[in-house]
């Protein structure tokens with residue numbers, strides 16, 4: 001499993017680097033796949049509502065009404081039909097890629113299982129919507145789908161009378177199944193919407209809207225495609241004639257050719273097995289669980305910064321329980337906590353300047369206490385061998401350990417978002433290093449979603465807790481690179497060392513004002 005993940009990761013990193021050339025780092029479509037899924041869903045829903053105005057839900061008139069949409073009103077309803085189809089195809093593409101990318105980033109194991117196991121049924125509903133949609137046109141492709149699908153379902157021992165009998169010839173055809181399909185095609189998207197909503201419930205500020213340029217560019221591409229290559233039907237269904245050849249939509253109907261090769265029973269086992277494996281993936285193998293973040297009421301002043309910054313909605317602010325003079329206190333929901341430490345980086349009490357032997361902030365990860373980070377920082381200062389001293393605070397997921405050399409010491413943590421900016425001030429003002437670099441995942445790849453962005457904002461004065469103004473910015477770097485970009489990181493380190501060489505030596509040990 002690990003090999004597959006790594007292989008996929010390399011492929012995605014290459015593709016992302018390529019896309020970045022055209023779209024830049026902030027509008028890379030591969031970084032917005034989930035949001036594009038939402039976007040395409042809304043396009044499909046909007047165009048679907050418009051098409052429904054003209055669609056005749058009776059089996060005898062359905063085809064004619066779709067022809068009216070396509071031919072007579074080609075300029076509006078026809079374009080809506082094409083958009084409906086192409087946005088549905090795009091939805092399948094982005095959702096499958098989104099699933100593969102989240103898998104490659106390993107953002108599914110341990111407590112993160114929730115988005116994955118709610119995503120699998122959402123994917124199922126994407127297919128239910130698409131297949132039932134093709135059925136409604138009631139052309140030759142719909143006829144093929146109707147017969148193949150009902151024969152496939154007849155393999156199951158649930159139906160007394162074979163349901164494929166409905167489509168034996170034109171005399172056996174009843175509107176019953178057709179009405180069922182119309183019903184499914186309307187209600188499946190509603191179920192899907194509920195699932196999509198549940199899917200992101202553990203994501204604070206989930207990215208459900210792609211950036212405007214990407215949204216406009218994508219919609220424009222779909223509109224152009226709709227004019228250049230409008231969606232059409234494949235001639236009316238006729239149950240007295242077996243459709244010889246039908247044009248295929250490989251995005252939705254990909255399993256249909258298998259029906260001709262694999263016996264129905266075996267195909268059911270294959271599909272059920274594949275779904276079961278997909279659902280079990282978060283536990284293959286089980287993730288090592290560390291302890292969730294813990295609040296220390298003695299040090300929590302109820303400022304709610306951890307609540308604002310937690311990427312997984314794992315913190316709530318509740319009425320004070322210890323009688324102290326603050327209105328609220330932070331409360332961690334252990335089931336939602338992903339052990340990222342981002343809350344520690346946001347807590348104003350997490351400062352290394354305090355003299356107390358045991359530094360206990362308002363919130364911290366019991367297995368990676370902030371006191372230990374201070375000790376590692378002090379130890380790092382003693383382990384430089386030569387040259388300008390670069391202390392790198394790196395996240396565990398971006399592969400930055402390889403930066404270590406005679407003049408560089410790497411201290412790792414779950415996410416760069418765990419680093420309170422006061423540590424940078426501490427290390428420089430105590431002359432523990434000549435320069436500080438914070439190395440994390442690329443903009444689009446942050447393993448803990450928002451940690452990298454919050455770090456960027458804190459260093460650049462956009463988010464509390466800020467990096468203090470007295471810190472010499474020339475001695476601080478933020479590197480956000482893809483894990484495979486070893487050479488880019490090495491180059492950044494060498495450039496930083498050269499830049500530090502140009503600066504006067506770091507000043508003598510000073511005293512932090514909080515001391």
Ligand code: HEM
Nearest residue numbers: 034035037038099102107112115116119120122123206207
């Ligand atoms: C209807 C289809 C889907 C839509 C619209 C959708 C949308 C989203 C969105 C908006 C996010 C949040 C991204 C962020 O802000 O970080 C997300 C996260 C995620 N999705 Fe989906 N998704 C869909 C289907 C799936 C499927 C089929 C899977 C896999 C089986 C999946 C797995 C995940 C995972 C693992 C995460 C991230 C979890 C984490 O960061 O802890 N999604 N999805």
Ligand code: SF4
Nearest residue numbers: 300301304306347362
């Ligand atoms: S950031 Fe720290 S002090 Fe503020 S509410 Fe959270 S735990 Fe309490």
Ligand code: SF4
Nearest residue numbers: 310337338340341343
């Ligand atoms: S460790 Fe991460 S997920 Fe857990 S409470 Fe803190 S910020 Fe939220």
